[in-house]
Amino acid sequence: MDFSGNxxxxxxxWIKECIRFLRIWVQTLxxxxxxxxxxxxxxxxxxxxxIGDMSxxxxxxFIVPGLIMMSVITNSYSxxxxxxYSTKFQKSIEELLVSPVPNYIIVLGYMGxxxxxxxxxxxxxxxxSMFFVDIQxxxxxxxxxxxxxxSAVFSLAGLINAIFANSFDDISIIPTFILTPLxxxxxxxxxxxxxxxxxxxxxxxxxxxxxVNAFRFGxxxxxxxxxxxxxxxxxxxxxxxxxxxxxxxxxxxGLRH
Amino acid sequence: MTVAxxxxxxxxxxxxxxEAVKSIDLKVNKGDFFALLGPNGAGKSTTIGVIASLVNKSxxxxxxxxxxxxxxxxxxxxxxGLVPQEFNFSMFETLNNILVTQAGYYGVPRAExxxxxxxxxxxxxxxDKKDMAARTLSGGMKRRLMxxxxxxxxxxxxxxxxxxxxxxxxxxxxxWQFLKELNEQGVTIILTTHYxxxxxxxxxxxxxxxxxxxxxxxxxxxxxxxxxxxxxxxDLKKPVNDVNMNGYDFKxxxxxxxxxxxxxxxxxxxxxxxxxxxNNTVLSMRNKSNRLEExxxxxxxxxxxxxEGNA
Numbered sequence: 001m002d003f004s005g006n007x008x009x010x011x012x013x014w015i016k017e018c019i020r021f022l023r024i025w026v027q028t029l030x031x032x033x034x035x036x037x038x039x040x041x042x043x044x045x046x047x048x049x050x051i052g053d054m055s056x057x058x059x060x061x062f063i064v065p066g067l068i069m070m071s072v073i074t075n076s077y078s079x080x081x082x083x084x085y086s087t088k089f090q091k092s093i094e095e096l097l098v099s100p101v102p103n104y105i106i107v108l109g110y111m112g113x114x115x116x117x118x119x120x121x122x123x124x125x126x127x128x129s130m131f132f133v134d135i136q137x138x139x140x141x142x143x144x145x146x147x148x149x150x151s152a153v154f155s156l157a158g159l160i161n162a163i164f165a166n167s168f169d170d171i172s173i174i175p176t177f178i179l180t181p182l183x184x185x186x187x188x189x190x191x192x193x194x195x196x197x198x199x200x201x202x203x204x205x206x207x208x209x210x211x212v213n214a215f216r217f218g219x220x221x222x223x224x225x226x227x228x229x230x231x232x233x234x235x236x237x238x239x240x241x242x243x244x245x246x247x248x249x250x251x252x253x254g255l256r257h
Numbered sequence: 258m259t260v261a262x263x264x265x266x267x268x269x270x271x272x273x274x275x276e277a278v279k280s281i282d283l284k285v286n287k288g289d290f291f292a293l294l295g296p297n298g299a300g301k302s303t304t305i306g307v308i309a310s311l312v313n314k315s316x317x318x319x320x321x322x323x324x325x326x327x328x329x330x331x332x333x334x335x336x337x338g339l340v341p342q343e344f345n346f347s348m349f350e351t352l353n354n355i356l357v358t359q360a361g362y363y364g365v366p367r368a369e370x371x372x373x374x375x376x377x378x379x380x381x382x383x384x385d386k387k388d389m390a391a392r393t394l395s396g397g398m399k400r401r402l403m404x405x406x407x408x409x410x411x412x413x414x415x416x417x418x419x420x421x422x423x424x425x426x427x428x429x430x431x432x433w434q435f436l437k438e439l440n441e442q443g444v445t446i447i448l449t450t451h452y453x454x455x456x457x458x459x460x461x462x463x464x465x466x467x468x469x470x471x472x473x474x475x476x477x478x479x480x481x482x483x484x485x486x487x488x489x490x491x492d493l494k495k496p497v498n499d500v501n502m503n504g505y506d507f508k509x510x511x512x513x514x515x516x517x518x519x520x521x522x523x524x525x526x527x528x529x530x531x532x533x534x535x536n537n538t539v540l541s542m543r544n545k546s547n548r549l550e551e552x553x554x555x556x557x558x559x560x561x562x563x564x565e566g567n568a
Contacts, residue, residue: 001331001335001363001364002364004364005363005364006364008361008364008365008366008367009361009362009363009364011361011367012357012358012360012361012362012367013358013361013362015358015361016350016354016358019350019354020349020350023349086347087347090345090346090347090348091343091344091345092345092346092347094309094311094341094345095345095346095358095359095362095406096362097309097310097311098309098310098311098334098337098339099334099359099362099363099410100330100331100332100334100335100362100363100364101362102331252313256310256311256312256313257271257272257306257311257312257313
């Protein structure tokens with residue numbers, strides 16, 4: 001197909017994905033809003049008031065960017081993981097496999113769907129947070145770039161998980177045992193400067209530290225990590241995960257016999 | 258003559274060691290209505306899977322309208338429409354969304370895709386269900402939806418893998434009519450089916466596949482001409498205990514029903530004459546089985562004997 005045909009195909013996958021998560025909005029959009037409201041109430045208001053300042057900001061101000069990022073990460077990942085695995089499970093992935101859609105368009109289409117849900121939920125959580133704290137913006141470009149790139153990273157990761165998955169259990173193992181611990185230890189609730197030096201160094205290998213801190217810098221102008229390193233990490237992850245997903249689909253891993 | 262599908266030396270061995278396709282060479286000309294028949298597990302669906310690039314082949318070459326699937330896969334895919342055996346659409350999407358999305362995968366703009374969806378949904382009598390989720394459709398409706406979906410990009414070659422399985426006779430006949438008209442409009446059709454009367458009624462050419470090899474590849478007419486014996490069933494007016502049919506092999510299945518084997522060289526006249534002479538009347542007559550069915554069984558039997566001999 002030519003450029004215009006590929007663009008129509010990309011748009012078709014993206015629209016299909018958006019219709020899917022909007023159709024089941026009670027499962028996809030409402031839970032993060034409720035969960036994050038609870039985080040704001042419990043950690044921000046109730047416990048946060050006793051914790052005091054964190055790196056010169058009220059605890060609520062400090063955790064808001066992290067919680068928004070956490071919801072973006074979780075939703076981008078789970079959207080693509082469950083959507084793509086469902087197409088495998090229902091065999092409707094064959095609709096794509098028999099068509100002349102290039103593999104990179106399939107990857108971009110699902111990534112776009114995951115990013116849209118991640119950003120949508122991020123926006124909802126941001127709106128909810130406004131009931132608890134006055135949002136300040138230090139650098140809008142950093143906020144936008146970080147949230148876009150992070151949602152791309154986790155959409156691609158969710159896609160790779162779904163390609164390998166052979167059951168619905170397989171798409172919940174990574175979020176439960178890897179993604180959630182990394183997110184909770186990724187500086188959402190604390191500054192890594194509070195940790196002993198050894199654990200500060202260990203934290204540097206957690207990629208989510210860079211995403212949360214770059215995002216927090218966009219709001220508060222404060223970060224525990226170097227922003228150049230943070231964006232290098234994000235772009236490296238996107239490149240590696242995109243090429244991995246592309247290779248897996250091209251080889252037909254988990255898709256063709 | 259333009260070749261719509263050209264398969265040569267096709268082999269497929271699955272990872273578990275099952276040799277589903279041993280060696281297949283097949284040519285289907287443009288405009289043909291082609292039957293690909295075979296018992297369950299013969300290799301039909303694997304062959305179709307390879308053509309549609311849902312199954313990776315182990316060896317061989319497949320060309321769709323001259324486009325090699327190894328070198329020009331996207332061009333080959335653009336010419337092909339597939340109606341698979343199993344339902345493979347999202348059960349939660351509406352009919353309209355399924356069709357418009359599928360057209361989008363082939364680069365059809367959305368406005369045009371909506372028009373085509375309306376056209377095919379109307380032709381296949383599904384238009385009033387267009388905003389309903391696919392899971393709410395009956396089995397026959399789901400099959401028609403898959404036909405509509407396969408046509409959304411106006412393919413030149415349409416492959417239907419048992420499209421009428423489980424469909425009632427009235428609906429089956431309307432689907433036959435739809436497919437006939439599609440073929441008359443120039444779409445090359447390859448059909449697999451277990452209803453042999455369907456293949457006999459619709460198809461011009463036929464290939465029979467068994468145990469991963471093609472055991473027959475000819476025109477329907479030439480194949481039916483090979484039939485040297487037919488069994489007909491006669492319903493008689495008077496009960497008979499002892500009937501005499503000189504020159505024919507026959508048996509009484511009950512005192513009103515006679516089964517007679519007729520060789521190609523024999524006619525029916527003598528049967529009626531002999532029964533008239535015995536003061537009996539034939540009320541009705543029918544073939545014991547479909548003509549193609551008899552040939553099909555005999556070809557499979559021959560292949561079984563040949564394979565056992567080779568072993």
